[in-house]
Amino acid sequence: MKTKSILIISLILMIFPVIALAQIDPGDFNIDLNELLNLETLDPNLNLKINNIELIWNNDSYVPPLYQGRALPSIGSKVLIDAIVNVSGGDPLNLKYSWFIDDIFQKNKSGYGKNSFYFYASQRPGNSQAIKVQIFNDDRTIFEERSIQVPITDPEVIFYSSNGNSHFSNQASTISTVLAGKKFSFIAKPYFFSIKKLTDLVFEWTLSGTNPIISSDYDASIFNLTISDKNANGTTESNLWVNVKNSLDERQKANGSMKINIY
Numbered sequence: 001m002k003t004k005s006i007l008i009i010s011l012i013l014m015i016f017p018v019i020a021l022a023q024i025d026p027g028d029f030n031i032d033l034n035e036l037l038n039l040e041t042l043d044p045n046l047n048l049k050i051n052n053i054e055l056i057w058n059n060d061s062y063v064p065p066l067y068q069g070r071a072l073p074s075i076g077s078k079v080l081i082d083a084i085v086n087v088s089g090g091d092p093l094n095l096k097y098s099w100f101i102d103d104i105f106q107k108n109k110s111g112y113g114k115n116s117f118y119f120y121a122s123q124r125p126g127n128s129q130a131i132k133v134q135i136f137n138d139d140r141t142i143f144e145e146r147s148i149q150v151p152i153t154d155p156e157v158i159f160y161s162s163n164g165n166s167h168f169s170n171q172a173s174t175i176s177t178v179l180a181g182k183k184f185s186f187i188a189k190p191y192f193f194s195i196k197k198l199t200d201l202v203f204e205w206t207l208s209g210t211n212p213i214i215s216s217d218y219d220a221s222i223f224n225l226t227i228s229d230k231n232a233n234g235t236t237e238s239n240l241w242v243n244v245k246n247s248l249d250e251r252q253k254a255n256g257s258m259k260i261n262i263y
Contacts, residue, residue, distance in 0.1 A: 048090025048142065053135065055148045057081050059121075061192045072153040073121040076249040077194045079150055083115040083133050092135075095142070100132040125154040155254040156191040157244045175259045180227045186258065187222050188242045193252050204243040216247065227262050236262040 058080055059073040073079050081099075085092040093113035099106045101119055109117050123129050132147040160168045161176045162185040178184045190201055203220040205213045213223070223240065238260045246252035 046089075048094075048137070049088050050085060050092075050135065050142060050144050051088060052086040053144055053146050054084040055081060055131070055133065055146050056084060057131075057148065057150055060194050062195050062198075063191055064189045067191070072151055072192050074125065074153055074155050074192045074194065074252055075121050075123070076251050077121045077192075079119055079121055079129070081117045081119075081131055081133075081148075081150075083117075083135065083146070085115060085135065095135050095137055098134040098136075100130075100134075102130050103132070121150070121152050123152045125152055127152055153192055155193045155244070155246070155252045157188045157242060157254040157256045158191065159242075159256055159258045160187045160189060161185070161258075162187070173258070174256075175261070177261045177263065178225065178227060179263050183224060183226045185222055185224050186240060188244065188256060189221065190244055190254065193244075193246050193254075194249060195246060196248070200247050202245045202247055204245075206241045206243075208238040208240075225260075238262060 059071060060078045061071040061073055063069070063071045083097065085095070092115065096110070096112055097114045097117075098110045099114070099117045102123075106117070106119075117131075117133070119129070119131070121129055128149040128151050130147060130149055132145065134143070134145045136143040158172045159174065160170075160172055162168045168185070168187050176184070176186070188203065190198075193201060195201060198218060198221070199216050201220070202214065202216045205215075205223045207223075207225070223242070225240075240258045240260055241255065242257075243255045244253060
């Protein structure tokens with residue numbers, strides 16, 4: 001009897017593992033195994049980590065050659081922002097980028113891989129345009145935010161003079177001395193206009209007592225002056241004005257003036 005009981009127990013132990021295994025779906029087992037073996041292949045950004053983010057900007061404002069400062073945007077200027085994202089363990093273009101201007105979400109310019117962004121300056125001169133970007137993955141286990149202030153300025157025009165030769169002074173000035181009978185030249189250098197070429201600017205020159213000279217030629221920024229006859233003895237004072245307008249954007253304009261002492 002004891003031998004028969006032992007035999008029954010042995011048969012139960014042999015049958016039970018077979019029943020247990022029959023309840024396991026081989027497909028489920030294979031999926032789990034693939035996930036374990038190819039987890040990094042299924043999610044190439046699993047180990048992605050953001051090390052550093054830098055926002056840089058530039059714009060389409062014109063500055064004269066040899067100008068060593070930064071070209072600043074004026075109202076209407078196109079400003080480009082780049083998010084330089086340094087990562088490890090993945091590709092930064094697989095992240096989502098949400099862009100904001102003055103805290104207003106820019107839906108159409110946000111999304112996967114959109115690490116570049118542009119806008120047209122709309123703040124008044126002297127203010128700044130606040131730009132913010134949020135960078136994250138789908139489940140937001142990665143989330144970083146950066147912001148910058150882009151200063152907005154007015155277009156400018158600055159006077160430089162020449163004593164009649166081809167070389168203009170390196171020093172800007174608002175007053176000049178002219179000798180009667182000699183040729184003098186003045187140049188109005190434009191800054192911070194959004195133009196494609198210099199002929200997009202219209203220069204209007206006015207000398208006291210004369211009719212305005214309006215031009216958009218390549219040499220329109222230069223005003224030549226020769227005083228052939230001076231009626232009075234001593235010094236005669238005159239004024240020279242220039243108004244500069246952007247033919248592509250009427251909001252962009254500047255003016256300048258110079259006092260001229262004629263001997």
